[in-house]
Amino acid sequence: MDEKFKLKILLYHGVTSVKSKGIENISKKHLDIQIFEKQMRYLNKYCSVLSIDEVVNLYSKKKKKTGEYFVVTFDDGFKNNFTNAFPILQKYKIPAIFYISTGMINSKNLFWVDQIECCINNSKKKKFTININKSNYTFNLNNINNKAKALFTIKKICKTLSKEKKDDVITSLKEKLKIEPNVSFSKNYEILNWSDIRKMNKSKLIKFGAHTINHEILSYLSPKEMKKQISLSIHKLSKELGEKVIHFSYPEGQKDHFDSSVIKHLKAKGIVCSPSAISGVNDNNDDLFRLKRIMVGFDNMPFPK
Template identity: 30%
Template sequence: MNPFRRVLTWAVVRLGGLRVIRVIANVFELKTGKNGHLGFPFIKRRRRHGVQILVYHRVNDEKDLIFPGIPTKAFAEQMEYVAEHYTVCSLSETVQRIQSEDLPAELLTITFDDGYRDNYENAFPILTRLGLPATIFLATDAIDSGRTLWHDRVFHALRESRASALEKFGDKGQTYPLNTPAERRHALAQVLKFLWSLEDRDKCLWIERLFQELRVGDSVSREGLMLSWDDIRAMSEHRISFGAHTVTHPILSKIPPRRVRQEILESKEIIEANLKTQVKHFAYPVGRREDFTDAVKKQLRDAAFDCAVTTIFGSNDSQQDLFELRRATPWDEDVDSFALRLSYFKFVSC
């Protein structure tokens, strides 16, 4: 964050601005019309509250330049803030509260996607110390196997390559320089955007091509990157629950219905067999509006899931479709910005 914004944020919080913003967000909401545009006089009295669901991926101090996790200390400060100022409830309780229209102000749920081992090493002790519940969504193929999910292979290629550029890549044949960490992150963002747009078979072919172009060995095995079943069982003894996130993390709108069914059911069955408990929650891989369909939602209902979370930004009020729950990623590391942004999220969503 630039120093000016950091000082401004610090001053707003220290001078009581955060308290004012929290009160405003709890009493008022943005007034938007059916087309989503702001309507005069821009704010209106809040009619109902919504639950905010946070999504994290990695929590560590590795300072990875390609796919950085949130530092452990920053995560601890964020969790201390929500423990003090929010009612933090499990995803199961959130679903029940949405169904029974019992949503108090400042309700919050914590989730993690994919199942990285640092969730156990770094996040779990903090959550346990504070008595906070959380849900971790597992892509089961990578759990306890040493295998890596496809996006981790893409991160690996861009992290390890010694090439100075990725030449003529994607449908527009673009060239991306790779001389600085910022250039590599830009290339990664563009490569992911392209891969997300492809049917699954084409995506796999382009990932192979990426490894060839970047002259990186294709055997990506990172022992210890993902959780083991022992880690998962240990956490499940506490307030950590687990949801399904498919087997191989495909984009469900880009694979045939038969494979959707297999990815959904198999991941559910594997977790249930290992934990001896029913799995009721699902997270769509990538999770944008275009990454799942009504047919996918129906398959989840048929498989006895009771909710599915997206990465579509927003809060969830009692009208929210339980198979399209909104989430927000708290990118801010410093706790003042995190606190302000949480209240801002609430003000601009529901």
């Protein structure tokens, strides 16, 4: 029987047990802990799950691959990866890789997308106008639907802007909405610390990779800043773990968010694999720097059985 090769790389961010308020976690970036456990139980029972290093080995062999495989990956480095996901991965013996933004670790800072969510969700304002890239946008914040619309629109625009312009939008949002985002607004915003990471890294199931310093979109940076975000994050992770780092993933990871100069610099720094966040299943001919992933739960995307 000639079974077609299929590699399904699952992309998670967080696993949560927090009851969210308002528009917090409205995109389901943090998956409910019970749903996550159900998925890991299913993988353990019915599927072949590979570690990311096994994927690298598989693709470096020239021979034709067959069979269907799953890989579990996490991006960003949320605290709940340690408190909620790690015990479940161990319980079901599922290998996983965590790609982390090293500058966020040990800090009380929020990822920039979470800063936008936090401002809009917690502001007492009913309406506001903001200037983005020389255009004025007015948003109503009088109910959850309008807040969700404001969040969706501002996030979408920011993902097309340079770092400087995106930082200006966030500064202006904080001033206009009178919110200073911080982890006390929600447990979902909390980030891992190096001690959590070292504890997880002791497990044979777990690997770590870099995900830039502070989650900047690599293709929007100057060549100098792009190289810095790559080199320093790899260096910091390697120093903290006391081992060589050969894995990476691109922040945001859609088609426009990385390019051949990014890949060239990653290879020069010893990276052997960097998956994208482009949605899809991989086949025999895929490239280890352009692998597709499936964002389980995000915007209600189903688990791929």
